[in-house]
Structure formats: structure tokens, C-alpha cells
Amino acid sequence: PRKAELQSMESDGKGRVKLEFIAPSRGIIGFRSHFLTITSGTGIMTSVFDHYGPVKLGDIAKRTNGVMYSMMAGKTLAYALFNLQNRGKLFLGHGNEVYIGQIVGLHSRDNDLPVNPTKAKQLTNIRAAGTDENLILVPHIKHTLEQALEFIEDDELVEVTPESIRLRKKGRVRT
Structure with missing residues (x-):
């Protein structure tokens, strides 16, 4: 799906294999x-410019999942993010x-979902011992510029x- 062509494949006999491809720049991003x-x-992985060539038509690998986007500023x-963890990364x-x-x-899932990451916990006057659990958030994904460019859709x-x-x-x- 990245439009690369295998040029050579060599085994060194020590369990390593060298694969050489020619791929368009947009396929490497x-x-x-x-x-x-x-x-x-x-x-x-290393990459070196080889030549300019005709555009290889077709889509480069796309993601199959949708995104969660904020509907509030x-x-x-933590309370809102804790509840969103179950819906994705x-x-x-x-x-x-x-x-x-x-x-x-x-x-x-494969659809885009509007969410509210700013939602606060509803407070009441009734307090029961042990009902407030400790919110543990899974570490979030931090994108590099290259990862962000590869991630986005049209x-x-x-x-x-x-x-x-x-x-x-x-x-x-x-919203």
C-alpha cells in the first residue's frame, strides 16, 4: 500500500536480512x-534520494479508525479523559x-466522534466513603511532526x- 518496489533481498547468514526498495517520498512519510x-x-532503516519519477497513482495506506474531536473549548x-479512554487512544x-x-x-471504531474532554464530575451533597475512585489515566500519545502528517486524512x-x-x-x- 506504500507503492514501494523491492529491488534486492540479501541474507547475511546471521539472522539479518537486507531489503532494498525504491519507494515514493509520500510512501515513506x-x-x-x-x-x-x-x-x-x-x-x-535508511533512506537516500534515488530519482524523480512519475507519480504512482492510488492511495497510500490510510488509517481505518475515526477520531475523537472536541466539541467544547x-x-x-481527568474525569472526562478517564471516561474517554474506553472509546480509544x-x-x-x-x-x-x-x-x-x-x-x-x-x-x-471507524467513525469520527465528537466528545467533551472538559466535562467535570457532577458534585452532590451526598458523600459515601469509598465511592470516589482514584482516576488512573493511560499515558497519552504524543505525535512528532512526521507522525502527525502521516496520521491525518483529507x-x-x-x-x-x-x-x-x-x-x-x-x-x-x-458539536
């Missing part, structure tokens, strides 16, 4: 992190500023500032 994942960090709260932690349309996570944008790399939906979003 975002592949390095995927390569490290599939080789459990043991693979070595404000600061993310989060890109933000507690206390981050978010705005409407900002992507806050990868949805576990209806999404990457925002780069000196402090952060954010993902957002294009245009007006359903």
Missing part, C-alpha cells in the same frame, strides 16, 4: 515509526487547553507552533 514498531525496535479534565493529557474541532484521540489539518503539534478537523465541525 510516517513509515519509520511503523517500521520500528513491526521490528520491535531492532530494524535499521476549555481545559481537559488519547492524544492529550489532563490540563491541556482544547478548542472546538481539535482532535483529542483515535476512536476505536478532512484534517496539522497545526505546528513552537510549543506543540496539534491535529484538528477542517472547517466547521458537528
